[in-house]
Amino acid sequence: MLKNEELIRFGVSFPASLLEQFDQYIKEQGYTNRSEAIRDLARKAIIEPSRLNPDDNVAGVIIMVYNHHISDLPIFLKNVQHEFHHDIISTMHIHLNHTQCLEVVVVRGKLVNLRSLHQQIQVQKGVFYAEMSVTYLDDSLPGDQL
Structure with missing residues (x-):
């Protein structure tokens, strides 16, 4: 406010x-x-993603938990993130146990692109959980008002 x-x-x-x-x-x-x-x-x-326009600029995170022993899944995840490198700001990878990894991908870009990235991740065999949370990004505001 x-x-x-x-x-x-x-x-x-x-x-x-x-x-x-x-x-x-x-x-x-x-x-x-x-x-x-x-x-x-x-x-x-x-700011619910379903209310936003696909062409809106947003910022947020994609959080996933996956089994890194599923063949080629870690390679697929790395490759898909490279495909979306313009939309990814940062990633954090955590080993939860011998089998499961938690990854947090910080994103910023057009909602339509980020939805595509999220969808490609969540449908992979071995991905237990994938959720995207975003907020509207007003690019017209100066940085100190964000």
């Missing part, structure tokens, strides 16, 4: 049981009031 942005008050009706669960949620998350929690939930809903 911008410094001088006007706050508008509005009412929200909840069933008692849902409000009780929501109050427990905001307590667990460390919010000091319901308004802060509702604002964050609204922001999250607005």
Whole structure:
């Protein structure tokens, strides 16, 4: 929220049981009031990848867990990342145990390209988990306002 942005008050009706669960949620998350929690939930809903235009510039991460013993999977993952090198900022590779690896790929680019990268990863045999999380990137703002 911008410094001088006007706050508008509005009412929200909840069933008692849902409000009780929501109050427990905001307590667990460390919010000091319901308004802060509702604002964050609204922001999250607005930047949901399904609401973004495929040509929007976004930044985010692709997180994957995979079995590195599956033949050619590590080679495929390395090659597909090379194909998308313009969209990949950084990667972090962690050995979880003898079989599983966790990889975090930091990405920035057109949503359509990043969806393609994510899809190519998630359908591979031996990839247990692959999730992409992105946020809208406003390239028109100066760096200090991002």
